Amino acid sequence: MSKKKLGLNTICTHVGEIKDEQFKGAISPIYLSTSYEFDDVDVKRYPRYFNTPNQEFLAKKIAALEHTESAMIFGSGMAAISHMFLAFLQTGDHIVVQNTLYGGTSNFIREEFHKYGIEYTFTNGYAVSDFEAAIQPNTKLIHIETPSNPLLTITDIKGVANLAKSKGIVTTIDNTFASPVNQNPIDLGIDIVMHSATKYLGGHSDILAGAVASSKEHMDRIWNVSKNLGGSLSDMTVWMLERSMKTLALRVKAQNKNARKLAKFLNKHEDVSKVYYPGLKSHPEHQLAKEQMHDFGAMMSFELVEGIDAMAFMKQLHLIKPSMSLAGVESTMLLPSQTSHALLTQEQRDVVGISNQLIRFSVGIETFKDLKADIAQAINNTKTISFA
Structure with a gap:
């Protein structure tokens, strides 16, 4: 065949x-x-x-x-x-x-x-x-x-x-x-x-x-x-x-499904100022992504509102791991300013839009409600610490 x-x-x-x-x-x-x-x-x-x-x-x-x-x-x-x-x-x-x-x-x-x-x-x-x-x-x-x-x-x-x-x-x-x-x-x-x-x-x-x-x-x-x-x-x-x-397609499709739901959740969250995900209709190239991609993927980034410390938020996560790499079956987050783009100067990061509030989110295959709950509690706990 x-x-x-x-x-x-x-x-x-x-x-x-x-x-x-x-x-x-x-x-x-x-x-x-x-x-x-x-x-x-x-x-x-x-x-x-x-x-x-x-x-x-x-x-x-x-x-x-x-x-x-x-x-x-x-x-x-x-x-x-x-x-x-x-x-x-x-x-x-x-x-x-x-x-x-x-x-x-x-x-x-x-x-x-x-x-x-x-x-x-x-x-x-x-x-x-x-x-x-x-x-x-x-x-x-x-x-x-x-x-x-x-x-x-x-x-x-x-x-x-x-x-x-x-x-x-x-x-x-x-x-x-x-x-x-x-x-x-x-x-x-x-x-x-x-x-x-x-x-x-x-x-x-x-x-x-x-x-x-x-x-x-x-x-x-x-x-x-x-x-x-x-x-x-x-x-x-x-x-x-x-x-x-051997399990590539199965893994990625499960991750895609989770990512679509989590992007919508984050996009509506009052403590998230912006979500970068091509599957959202608000994404400037959403239509282009629909035309050239089979699905929108399981990677996204989001920015927390000012006043919520991004690193403090990540330390409050229980299920999602603050980790350097991406695309594993487990969900991970990192700060690009301190990891993937740390070799660039602050000026170079500013030019391409890498803020200190930006968090990159690699969505895994865990149950959606568990990932959603982990993000919610981490934001709430960070706010409690920050504004205490």
């Missing part, structure tokens, strides 16, 4: 599994060898070449989910994005980068690109016209992130892709927040998709990994750089990631 005819849960469960020909086990065997025969073999396997059995087959699952010809697994999301950039940029080249972007990516660009003589421009906004205005004669790449981290801005994927194609520019996207369950950028014209696989693909807060998916031509170019940089992943972690991805 063609992969294109398989349902989402079937792809998650079966595509990319390794058949246990020896013992007929129900799950993929794990191959931990770092040394393989080189003579009279179809594939000369070497861990740093991203082609051990577990690496090779997991890449097939990710490619199937993102509707691409090929994919690669990396040691982290930053390894994935840095290898992807360096495969398409060299001295004298220019990249246009969306201004509402993950802080680690922004910091990598600002800290490292000048060492390679790579020029860059952060857009003034995230409309297609903002990207067009930033293009220069030497622009080789346009990078977007939608929904963005942490303000959940929505970029017109098809619009940016069409603009880039008209000028012969390659496009890349960070699809981490959406996951392949909620969004497939390749179908909208984007050239290369990357993920922090630590997040939704792993889903259990116990895996560090990254992924890139694209055409075989583009992936060959990325592989040619990556084999020299050495950002491959151990096969034990690769096996854990393949196992975790």
Whole structure:
């Protein structure tokens, strides 16, 4: 049966599994060898070449989910994005980068690109016209992130892709927040998709990994750089990631459902000044999100009203965990100003709208009423302490 005819849960469960020909086990065997025969073999396997059995087959699952010809697994999301950039940029080249972007990516660009003589421009906004205005004669790449981290801005994927194609520019996207369950950028014209696989693909807060998916031509170019940089992943972690991805669609859909309800709850709460969630009709790009996403995702951010200390609020949470990462089955919150965007200066955070009252909320699979109650009691207890 063609992969294109398989349902989402079937792809998650079966595509990319390794058949246990020896013992007929129900799950993929794990191959931990770092040394393989080189003579009279179809594939000369070497861990740093991203082609051990577990690496090779997991890449097939990710490619199937993102509707691409090929994919690669990396040691982290930053390894994935840095290898992807360096495969398409060299001295004298220019990249246009969306201004509402993950802080680690922004910091990598600002800290490292000048060492390679790579020029860059952060857009003034995230409309297609903002990207067009930033293009220069030497622009080789346009990078977007939608929904963005942490303000959940929505970029017109098809619009940016069409603009880039008209000028012969390659496009890349960070699809981490959406996951392949909620969004497939390749179908909208984007050239290369990357993920922090630590997040939704792993889903259990116990895996560090990254992924890139694209055409075989583009992936060959990325592989040619990556084999020299050495950002491959151990096969034990690769096996854990393949196992975790079997439940990807089930997990994400449950998280989506919770997030829709919690966004509405927070949006009506008197002590919340603003909610950033594309599933709300009040979100400025709600209609665009409906057009290019299958669902609105399980990430949101919100701002508490002035006078309620955001850190004090988080310390009052009993069920939801104040935690650095996101997208696990457990709900977590953090302050972007102190974590994901801490590497930016206060001025840089102000420019992109990262206030000290902003809380990023990664919604898990817990029962909705329990999450709602935890938020309510934390706000009430914080107010009691603050105004005592």
